[in-house]
Amino acid sequence: MANRPPPPRTASRAWYLLLLLPFIGLLWPPFYAKDHPRLAGFPFFYWYQFLWVLLGAGITALVYLLTTPRASRTPTVDEAPDRRVEGGAP
Numbered sequence: 001m002a003n004r005p006p007p008p009r010t011a012s013r014a015w016y017l018l019l020l021l022p023f024i025g026l027l028w029p030p031f032y033a034k035d036h037p038r039l040a041g042f043p044f045f046y047w048y049q050f051l052w053v054l055l056g057a058g059i060t061a062l063v064y065l066l067t068t069p070r071a072s073r074t075p076t077v078d079e080a081p082d083r084r085v086e087g088g089a090p
Contacts, residue, residue, distance in 0.1 A: 015063050021056075
């Protein structure tokens, strides 16, 4: 495997600030330590935190897509898995 220089950074580092949103949203428990409003019978305390799990995953995926150059997300020919079967036709 050849040593390649890292790909140039084309995205702004400001996108990483989005990763602070789940942290800030869950930082102060007295804000969401409530019983109402309920969602499908679950108190606000539980569904609010679960909502942040989903939002956090979405935000992480968004930041990854916006900060990783497209070329480095797809494997090159050297990195692609070998699909040839031994002893068979190529």
